[in-house]
Amino acid sequence: MNWKGEQVIILGAARQGTALARYLAVQGASVTLTDMRASQELNTAQEALKDLEIQWVLGEHPDNLLDGASLVCPSGGVPLTIPFLQQARSRGIPFSNDSQIFLQAAPCPAIGITGSAGKTTTTTLVGRIAHAAVDSGEAQYQHAFIGGNIGNPLIAQLDEIGPSDIAVMELSSFQLDLMTASPHIAAVLNISPNHLDRHGSMQAYTAAKRHILEHQTSQDIAVLGRDDENAWALRDSVKGQIYSFGFLPLPPGGFGSYLQDGNIWIKTPALQQPAVSLSDIQIPGDHNILNVLAAAAICAAAELPIPAIGQGVAGFTGVPHRLEFVRRWKDTDWYNDSKATGPEMAVRAIQAFSQPLILLAGGRDKDLPWDKFAQAAARRVDHLVLFGKAAPVIQAALLPDSPFSLDICAGLHEAVSKAAALAQPGDVVLLAPGGDSFDEFDNFEHRGESFKSWVNQLA
Numbered sequence: 281m282n283w284k285g286e287q288v289i290i291l292g293a294a295r296q297g298t299a300l301a302r303y304l305a306v307q308g309a310s311v312t313l314t315d316m317r318a319s320q321e322l323n324t325a326q327e328a329l330k331d332l333e334i335q336w337v338l339g340e341h342p343d344n345l346l347d348g349a350s351l352v353c354p355s356g357g358v359p360l361t362i363p364f365l366q367q368a369r370s371r372g373i374p375f376s377n378d379s380q381i382f383l384q385a386a387p388c389p390a391i392g393i394t395g396s397a398g399k400t401t402t403t404t405l406v407g408r409i410a411h412a413a414v415d416s417g418e419a420q421y422q423h424a425f426i427g428g429n430i431g432n433p434l435i436a437q438l439d440e441i442g443p444s445d446i447a448v449m450e451l452s453s454f455q456l457d458l459m460t461a462s463p464h465i466a467a468v469l470n471i472s473p474n475h476l477d478r479h480g481s482m483q484a485y486t487a488a489k490r491h492i493l494e495h496q497t498s499q500d501i502a503v504l505g506r507d508d509e510n511a512w513a514l515r516d517s518v519k520g521q522i523y524s525f526g527f528l529p530l531p532p533g534g535f536g537s538y539l540q541d542g543n544i545w546i547k548t549p550a551l552q553q554p555a556v557s558l559s560d561i562q563i564p565g566d567h568n569i570l571n572v573l574a575a576a577a578i579c580a581a582a583e584l585p586i587p588a589i590g591q592g593v594a595g596f597t598g599v600p601h602r603l604e605f606v607r608r609w610k611d612t613d614w615y616n617d618s619k620a621t622g623p624e625m626a627v628r629a630i631q632a633f634s635q636p637l638i639l640l641a642g643g644r645d646k647d648l649p650w651d652k653f654a655q656a657a658a659r660r661v662d663h664l665v666l667f668g669k670a671a672p673v674i675q676a677a678l679l680p681d682s683p684f685s686l687d688i689c690a691g692l693h694e695a696v697s698k699a700a701a702l703a704q705p706g707d708v709v710l711l712a713p714g715g716d717s718f719d720e721f722d723n724f725e726h727r728g729e730s731f732k733s734w735v736n737q738l739a
Contacts, residue, residue, distance in 0.1 A: 281384070283304055283308050284307070286309045286310065287348050288304050288309045288351045288352075289314065289346065290304075290311060291358045291365075293322050293325045294325075294357065295432075295433055297313060297378075298328060298329060299378060300378040302436065303378075303381070304381075305329075305333065305334055306332070312345055313329075313334055313335070314341050315337075317338060319336075319338050322338065341362070346371055353377050354377065355377070356429070359478065360457065376459075379434075379435075382433075382447075383459075383463060387445075388441055388443055389463075389464040389465070389582075390447040390448075390449060390463040391446065391464070391578060391582060392428075392449045392451045392466050393467045393469070394456060394468055394492050395467075395470045395511070396470050396471055396624065398571045398574070399451075399452075400602065400619065401563070401599055402578070403426065403448060404426075404430070405596060406448050406579060407426035407448050408596060409588050410446060410579070410582075412588040412592045416585065416587070418588070419584055420583065421446040423440075425437055426448045427447075428449035428451055428455075429450040430449075430450040434449060453475055453479065456488045456492055457488040459491050459492075459495075462495035464500050464501065465502075466492040466500065467492075467574065469571075471485070471511050472508075472624040473622065473624065473648045474622045474646070474648065476648055493514060496519050496520055497519055499520060500521075501523060502515070502520065502522050503522075503523045503578050504524050505524070505574065506524040506531070512524075521535070522534070523536040523537075523577045525574045527539060527573075535580070536581075537573045537574075539558075539569075542558050542559070544558070547580075551586070553586060556576060556590050556593050560593055560594050561593060563598045565628060567628040568603070575589070575592070600725070600728065601617065601619045602619050604732075606731075606736070611706060614708075614709045614735045615629075615709070617713075618711060618724045618731060620712040622714060623649065623653040623714045624648075624652060625712070626639075626653055627653055627656045629710060629712035630656045630712060636662045636704070637663075638663040638703060638708070639661045641664065641665070641667075641674060642667035642669075642671050642713055644668060644717070645669065645674075646715065650673065650714070654679050655679065657678065657679075658679045658683065661684045664682075664685070664687070665689060665702075666688045666689065668691060668692070668715065668719050669715075669719040671688050674715075685702075692731060696735060700738055709735075711728075
């Protein structure tokens, strides 16, 4: 759209908000950037945007900002229930965000990837495969751009992107909750309870995820995890073609990825052939095999060359804070899965190991069920170390007579020290919190970096 003269209010001056502010201001919009933090906390953001005419309103969100506003853009971390946004809704002012505006303006096809778990790993893999395809010269695309919720708002690169390129986006439920645009290829990996403290119910959370499909047309493609009951149930919402992935066999006449004879195979309307050997997958756990299956199906749907799938998977050892190997100390292996911010994510991490396991779990509870976590811990964990505000919630959910030892610590640093005292040669020490990080840290990255630092200081 023509943004000249449009009055846009952006809430939140983190990466998404500042990238969108720059784009809209350059396009001629009148931009107000408002954040509850004080000016001294936002010096870097203000310095980065000082060349543009942007109005800053800090420490408050006064209702008079809405006078004359044509659009309100909350960043992902801003709850939609705050009074300012409720007032905007009552005035009939439309909402949008950086991801939707990118999709509406992008001249190239886009791949969007969402799910309760695995979306960052899968998005990274699809990006590696797309880059391998472009580098080979055999792809139909000239360049591949990777971003979205993964940490790089693609709106910041819009002026670099042409019609012969491809964009790969990770999309969170927070972003999708507002969106009325869908990517050409929309992938839903899985849907399990998460962020219920934000969405209020599993029904509302699922509805947010469904938005990635709802605005597609018959010319678009949906990629669904067929092993996940909630993701697979969305096939009734698909308007175009369906590709699927999973350990279960492909449905008759279906397209996507599947396992056969130790390989991941691809089936499309044009071909059926192996793409990746399971022996080439270096990231541990069945859930990561599913992530590779998902990436393979998505890339097949995008008609990327099959050899590029194997090239993208080869040598991939994961992304930071997702089952990230930290170090071997006194013959024990320490892993950082700080991104496991929900109980079911922690369960996937637990199931990735067969060695004796010391598990560090806790953080801040998100009003999610812990029953599956309790069952997995009873089966696989030898020593459970709980920390943070979620510790009593997790303890109350544990099965009676669970066979592991239990220790409770005030914070993560103390939990690391306790785990070091418990560790024996051959053990795995795993940080898979199951709760978010905001009781003690700025975000899951801050928690993971702190964990790695403390582990590396063990003498």
